[in-house]
Amino acid sequence: MNAITVKPWTADELCRLPKGWRYEIDDGELVIMSPGGRRHGRTVIRIAYLLESFVSSNRLGEVDGGEFGVFVRREPLQVLRGIDVAFYGAERLLQLGDEEGFADVVPDLAVEVHLPDERDMQRKVDQYLAAGVRSVWVVDPRKRTLTKYHAGNDPVVLTDPHAVVTEPVLPGFECRLQEVFNP
Numbered sequence: 001m002n003a004i005t006v007k008p009w010t011a012d013e014l015c016r017l018p019k020g021w022r023y024e025i026d027d028g029e030l031v032i033m034s035p036g037g038r039r040h041g042r043t044v045i046r047i048a049y050l051l052e053s054f055v056s057s058n059r060l061g062e063v064d065g066g067e068f069g070v071f072v073r074r075e076p077l078q079v080l081r082g083i084d085v086a087f088y089g090a091e092r093l094l095q096l097g098d099e100e101g102f103a104d105v106v107p108d109l110a111v112e113v114h115l116p117d118e119r120d121m122q123r124k125v126d127q128y129l130a131a132g133v134r135s136v137w138v139v140d141p142r143k144r145t146l147t148k149y150h151a152g153n154d155p156v157v158l159t160d161p162h163a164v165v166t167e168p169v170l171p172g173f174e175c176r177l178q179e180v181f182n183p
Contacts (some may be wrong), residue, residue: 011069011080011102024069026123028077036115041142043113047180048085051111061089061108069102070110072131079127079174085111085175087170108169114140125149135169144181 017023022033026155036044044065052063067082075139086107088096110133112119121138128136136149146165148156158165161178164178 008077010078010162011071014069014080022082024082025078025080026120026127033115036113039141040113040115043139043181044084046182047111047113047139050175050179051085051087051109051170051173054170058172060170061093063087064107066119070106071102071104072106072127079131081124081127083107083110084113089169101177104119106133106134109135109137109167111137111139114138114142120155135167139180141181144177146177146180 009025009030010028014023014025020035022035024031024033027047047067048063055063063085065085066085068086069080070083070086071078072081073079080102087109088105090109091141092105092108096103106128110128112121112124115160125136125138129149132174134150138147138149141146142148144159144161145157148158148167158177161176161181163177164174165177165180166174
């Protein structure tokens with residue numbers, strides 16, 4: 001009997017893959033995702049703008065975006081996720097440093113803009129929270145919803161366009177849900 005051994009993927013191998021696709025690693029398995037469409041891109045930019053405006057004016061840390069790679073776990077098998085928008089508070093920002101490549105420090109807030117073909121979003125949320133991300137937002141531009149996750153609490157789903165979005169990780173931050181989707 002022949003045994004087939006599948007070698008787990010590592011972050012170092014991602015750099016050699018074709019451009020134009022989005023890649024993540026989940027427990028050593030390569031996850032290939034199609035590029036986001038215009039609605040996805042506009043929503044990511046809008047959220048990044050809202051957060052960056054608040055964070056920079058209050059000197060709270062840094063907002064990063066563009067699906068940059070963050071190690072959620074390195075052992076026993078790597079989990080590397082591409083976060084749409086992230087907030088690093090001052091303390092984690094010091095740990096993060098000015099490194100090149102993928103980040104080894106998880107953010108305080110991770111925002112994922114849900115794509116129609118994206119599977120296992122709950123798995124991704126659970127991985128973020130287990131790794132120490134303090135808050136996770138899952139934004140669905142098609143349904144125009146924002147779901148907030150905090151470790152140990154039930155998710156909070158915002159659907160009313162006039163609902164006020166607040167975030168304990170960002171004291172004083174607030175916007176209306178409709179601002180996430182429309183300027």
